[in-house]
Each structure stands twice: as C-alpha cells, then as structure tokens.
Amino acid sequence: MTASLAARYGGRMIYEHLGARPRIDDTAVIAPTAVISGDVQIGPGCQVLHGAVITAEGGPITLGAHVIVMENALIRATAADAVHIGPHCLVGTLASIAGATVGEEVFFASGARVFNGARVGDRCEVRVNAIVHRRAVLPEGTVVPIGWVAVGDPVQLLSPDRAEEIAAAQPELDFPGYVFGVDRDTPDLMVQLTERYGQSLARHVDDRSV
Known part of the structure; x- marks a missing residue:
C-alpha cells in the first residue's frame, strides 16, 4: 500500500497477513466495514462494499478492473488455490468464491457459491444460490440456473433434486482431503479438521493493520 493509500484507508480493516x-x-473504493487481508491486489475502478471479506490465506487474490464485490460477499484464496477475477465482474451479496479462476464480465448473483479449483469462463452467469463445485469448468457464456449445481469437466448442470447424479459426476470430490488435508475416513475427522484448520487460521494473530 502506498503512503497515499495508507492515508486514505488508515483505520479501516485492511491487514498485512503472512508478510503480505x-x-x-x-x-478503487473500499467501504469502511470491508475486510481486506494479505496478498490481495485490487484493480482500478473496483468497488468493495460493506461487510465484504477478501482474504488471502496463503495464496494470492487478484481483482481486475471494475470488479464489484457486494455486501457480505466472501472471496478467499488458499495456499493450494489462488483467486483471479477478471475485469467487469460482479460478486453479489452473500456470494462466496474460494480458490477459483474467473474470466471477464461474469455475474455471480446473491448466494452463489464457487469452490476450490473451479474455473469460470468469460461472460458466465451463476444465478441465485447456484453452486459451482470444486474443479468444475464452466465454458464461456455458461448460465447456471437458480439453485442448480455445476459439476465436472466437461461440466454438467444439474437441478438440486438430482443428488445421486451430482455425487456420481464428481467421484474424486474430497473436501476434507483437498481443502483441509484430512482423510474423510479418519475416525475423529472433525477433531483433526478443526484442530489443523484452527492452527492455520491462528496465524492471523500476527496480522497488522495497515
């Protein structure tokens, strides 16, 4: 952050994390109650509204020009999965994007969810409460309908009542293993998961406001 930016955003919730x-x-305009943490680059003309959280948990986040992040949205990178969002995208209220690559002119409606390793092509639409699952790949111009689920590569778009087909389309899906590094068959899965993940998150104790 330059001296002028430090003066502009002094006292706001902008943090150095893991030395970045x-x-x-x-x-760019950052609302006073937004949180920006770590290795985050926000491009020209971006708007980050109240309650939004953009947090780089070991991997970088890049927002291209004129990206709008609406109220209470979440953008999170991990050491395994960076986040890149191309120019002229809109991330709607309560939407979340974790460890994904997003092209240009993409619209994420309220409550949309995009998971680690997903790739969303230019001019896609992920509508209200729709899900783009881990490692799914959306070609340019794909529309995920309200509440539907996008899985796989090549992608399948499935209504939420088709749970068995959704599961069958992602045989390698392993959230505990891929995201948290814990085998799903571990007898004390949640004990291991929360303790390991908690140790990682505890690194925020050394964050510094900038």
Missing part, C-alpha cells in the same frame, strides 16, 4: 500487504488502486 494488500495493493489497492487509487481509483
């Missing part, structure tokens, strides 16, 4: 500071273009 956010870089925010002079023309």
Whole structure:
C-alpha cells in the first residue's frame, strides 16, 4: 500500500497477513466495514462494499478492473488455490468464491457459491444460490440456473433434486482431503479438521493493520 493509500484507508480493516500487504488502486473504493487481508491486489475502478471479506490465506487474490464485490460477499484464496477475477465482474451479496479462476464480465448473483479449483469462463452467469463445485469448468457464456449445481469437466448442470447424479459426476470430490488435508475416513475427522484448520487460521494473530 502506498503512503497515499495508507492515508486514505488508515483505520479501516485492511491487514498485512503472512508478510503480505494488500495493493489497492487509487481509483478503487473500499467501504469502511470491508475486510481486506494479505496478498490481495485490487484493480482500478473496483468497488468493495460493506461487510465484504477478501482474504488471502496463503495464496494470492487478484481483482481486475471494475470488479464489484457486494455486501457480505466472501472471496478467499488458499495456499493450494489462488483467486483471479477478471475485469467487469460482479460478486453479489452473500456470494462466496474460494480458490477459483474467473474470466471477464461474469455475474455471480446473491448466494452463489464457487469452490476450490473451479474455473469460470468469460461472460458466465451463476444465478441465485447456484453452486459451482470444486474443479468444475464452466465454458464461456455458461448460465447456471437458480439453485442448480455445476459439476465436472466437461461440466454438467444439474437441478438440486438430482443428488445421486451430482455425487456420481464428481467421484474424486474430497473436501476434507483437498481443502483441509484430512482423510474423510479418519475416525475423529472433525477433531483433526478443526484442530489443523484452527492452527492455520491462528496465524492471523500476527496480522497488522495497515
């Protein structure tokens, strides 16, 4: 963050994490109650609204020009999966994007969910409460209908009542293993998961406001 940005955003919830500071273009606008943490680059003309959280948990986050992040949205990178969001995208209220690559001019409606390793092509639409599952690949112009689930590569778009087909389309899906590093068959799965993940998150104790 430059001296001028430090003066502009002093006292706001912008943090150095793991030795990395956010870089925010002079023309971007960050609401006072948004949280920006770690290795985050925010491009020109971006708008990050109240309650939004953009947190780089070991991997970088890049927002291209004129990206809008609405109220209470979450963008999170991990050491395994960076986040890149191309220019002129809109991330709706309560939407979340974790460890995904997003093209240009993409619309994420309220409550949309995009998981680690997913790739969303240019000019896609992920509508209200729709899900793009881990490692799913959406070609350019794909529309995921309200509440539907996108799985696989090549992608399948499935209504939420088709749970068996959704599961069958992602035989390698292993959230505990891929995201948290814990085998799903571990007898004390949640004990191991919460303790390991808690140790990782505890690194925020050394964050510094910038």
